[in-house]
Amino acid sequence: MCKCKLFVVSRDVVGSSRSLRHRRCSLQKGTKRPKQGARCSERLAPSFINHAVQARSHFSVVQASRSLHSSSQSLAPVPSLPEKGGKVRHGIIPEELFQLLYPKTGVTGPYMLGTGLLIYMLSKEIYVINHETFAAASIGAVIIYGIRKFGPSVAAFADKLNEDKVAKAQEVKDLAMSSLTQATEDEKKEQWRVEGRSMLFDAKRNNVAMLLETNYRERLHTVTNEVKRRLDYQIALQNLQHRMAQEHMVNWVEKNVVSSITPQQEKESIAKCLTDLKALAKATHAKATA
Amino acid sequence: MALNFFDQFMSPVFLGLPLMALALTLPWILLPTPSSRWVNNRLLTLQGWFINRFTQQLLLPINTQGHKWALMFSSLMIFLLSLNMLGLLPYTFTPTTQLSLNMGLAVPLWLATVIVGMRNQPTHSLGHLLPEGTPTLLIPVLIVIETISLFIRPLALGVRLTANLTAGHLLIQLIATAAFVLLPLMPAVALMTTMLLLLLTLLEVAVAMIQAYVFVLLLSLYLQENV
Numbered sequence: 416m417c418k419c420k421l422f423v424v425s426r427d428v429v430g431s432s433r434s435l436r437h438r439r440c441s442l443q444k445g446t447k448r449p450k451q452g453a454r455c456s457e458r459l460a461p462s463f464i465n466h467a468v469q470a471r472s473h474f475s476v477v478q479a480s481r482s483l484h485s486s487s488q489s490l491a492p493v494p495s496l497p498e499k500g501g502k503v504r505h506g507i508i509p510e511e512l513f514q515l516l517y518p519k520t521g522v523t524g525p526y527m528l529g530t531g532l533l534i535y536m537l538s539k540e541i542y543v544i545n546h547e548t549f550a551a552a553s554i555g556a557v558i559i560y561g562i563r564k565f566g567p568s569v570a571a572f573a574d575k576l577n578e579d580k581v582a583k584a585q586e587v588k589d590l591a592m593s594s595l596t597q598a599t600e601d602e603k604k605e606q607w608r609v610e611g612r613s614m615l616f617d618a619k620r621n622n623v624a625m626l627l628e629t630n631y632r633e634r635l636h637t638v639t640n641e642v643k644r645r646l647d648y649q650i651a652l653q654n655l656q657h658r659m660a661q662e663h664m665v666n667w668v669e670k671n672v673v674s675s676i677t678p679q680q681e682k683e684s685i686a687k688c689l690t691d692l693k694a695l696a697k698a699t700h701a702k703a704t705a
Numbered sequence: 706m707a708l709n710f711f712d713q714f715m716s717p718v719f720l721g722l723p724l725m726a727l728a729l730t731l732p733w734i735l736l737p738t739p740s741s742r743w744v745n746n747r748l749l750t751l752q753g754w755f756i757n758r759f760t761q762q763l764l765l766p767i768n769t770q771g772h773k774w775a776l777m778f779s780s781l782m783i784f785l786l787s788l789n790m791l792g793l794l795p796y797t798f799t800p801t802t803q804l805s806l807n808m809g810l811a812v813p814l815w816l817a818t819v820i821v822g823m824r825n826q827p828t829h830s831l832g833h834l835l836p837e838g839t840p841t842l843l844i845p846v847l848i849v850i851e852t853i854s855l856f857i858r859p860l861a862l863g864v865r866l867t868a869n870l871t872a873g874h875l876l877i878q879l880i881a882t883a884a885f886v887l888l889p890l891m892p893a894v895a896l897m898t899t900m901l902l903l904l905l906t907l908l909e910v911a912v913a914m915i916q917a918y919v920f921v922l923l924l925s926l927y928l929q930e931n932v
Contacts, residue, residue, distance in 0.1 A: 496746065546882035549899065551795035553881070553906045573747035576754055581744060 506562070710878050714871065717798045728800050732787040756783070763925050770825075771932040774925075781810070782921045789870060789913035793906070802874060804867045811862035814924050819855075822931025830931050862923060869916045873909045880905055 502510040508525070516524035536542040717724040737749045745753070760779045764772055785801060792799025800806050822830035834851040835844060880902045887895035 493742065496742070500746075544885075546878060546885040547795045549881040549884045549902060550877050550906075553877075553899070553902045554793050554795065556903060557906050557910060569751070570747055573750045573754075576750050577744050577747075 506559075710875060710882075713798070713874060713878065714802050716803065724798075725800065728798050729788075729806075732784075732791055735787065735791075736783065763921065767925060767929045768932060771925075771928050774928055777814075778921050778925060781814075781924075782917055785866075785917035785920055786914060789917055790910070792870065792874065793909055793913060799870055799874065801866055802871045804863060807863035807866045808859070811866075811920075812859040815859040815862060815927060818924065818927040818931050821928070825932070833930050858923075858927065862920060866916050866920055869912055873905075873912055876905055877902070877909060 504510055504513060513525050516528065520527065537544070717728060737746075737752060739745075739749060739753065756779055759782060760775050763778055763782075764775055767774075788799060788801050791797055792801070819830070834848050834855070836847065836851070839847050880898060884895050884898040884902055887898060
């Protein structure tokens with residue numbers, strides 16, 4: 416069921432309200448197409464406005480089929496909005512008018528029509544120039560100046576609002592995707608790590624064996640040292656005893672020998688030494704003079 | 706039949722049928738309906754942004770109780786703004802130039818704020834009749850003055866809007882008439898008058914927006930006192 420809403424097409428600064436119109440237009444695929452020249456607003460107004468418009472309309476428009484809910488159109492899936500609004504010339508006159516008149520009157524047709532209408536209304540005094548004309552001119556100038564100056568920036572601002580909205584949602588989606596890819600990579604890494612687990616265990620086993628070996632060797636070393644120390648002690652002890660015995664013996668022999676030397680023997684030995692010395696002196700003296 | 710300057714303020718009637726209802730309700734058509742789409746066209750985006758920002762800013766100083774009035778304020782603002790701005794177009798009737806309409810908006814809303822205050826926190830509301838830090842001698846005088854000021858509020862609200870818009874429209878008409886009449890006589894002076902008219906039109910655009918805003922702002926202030 417096609418729900419048509421009542422709204423007036425406002426051709427304003429941002430120019431995209433016609434997009435809504437076109438959305439509605441595109442829904443009417445199942446219905447009879449109105450004649451090409453029909454203004455879009457007439458296609459969309461609901462039935463009670465239709466009758467009023469039709470009475471004054473220059474174009475014949477088939478409207479009845481839509482209001483009878485006879486088409487099989489549905490609202491889902493929602494048809495996409497057109498990118499841009501309907502084309503307009505000079506800000507308010509739809510391009511369709513120019514297309515309509517082009518075959519018969521060429522490029523200048525609509526302009527002649529406008530000028531003619533204006534002159535007709537002025538000359539027949541349907542529209543009288545009065546003070547309101549001045550007021551209209553001034554408010555028209557203000558409006559046109561405002562639209563020309565601020566139109567693009569306002570449109571850009573509106574676009575930016577929409578883009579920010581989409582970007583936020585996109586960011587959430589991107590974040591989710593990146594976190595999921597990251598999770599996948601982490602999982603792959605974990606799997607690779609699991610493969611290397613046996614190597615890890617071997618290495619650990621080697622480590623432990625080495626530690627044990629080292630420990631054993633240290634203890635062996637300690638034992639050896641201790642044993643050697645004890646044996647050295649015994650050796651030193653024996654050496655000491657041997658030396659003490661030797662010294663004791665030497666002292667005893669010396670003492671005995673010294674005590675056994677009589678004074679007679681002492682004199683004899685001194686005289687011998689003297690005669691030996693004299694003989695030696697003579698020999699050296701003879702060697703020196705020779 | 707020549708128009709005098711005050712005919713623009715007469716309530717419009719066509720073939721005996723009053724058109725006031727149309728004048729009040731048709732501006733609503735110009736505002737796009739919010740759609741069920743997530744990303745809308747520019748007009749709808751801007752409208753939604755404007756209403757959101759405006760309501761947020763307006764309700765900032767008001768406590769949670771007063772947030773019930775959000776819809777009232779935002780719709781009142783859009784209503785007055787659209788009526789005022791559309792009235793600047795030629796040959797249009799501006800409903801807000803009618804004192805009856807503005808008083809019809811101001812008195813009930815102001816009274817509502819007062820009654821809300823008196824019902825929920827009567828002491829606090831009555832306390833507003835005496836500003837802080839007044840010398841003791843002045844208290845009776847000040848209470849009388851504050852009461853008068855309290856009752857003047859709806860009058861001021863309504864008359865402010867009416868007077869501003871009526872004066873603006875009258876000025877536009879007068880200066881436009883001056884320019885129109887001077888054109889065949891002294892074109893140079895007519896040119897200067899037209900320049901003046903342009904400036905005045907700019908001012909009127911500003912006034913239209915500001916007056917709507919001031920109306921709603923003052924009401925929010927009265928609500929803030931009482932809620």
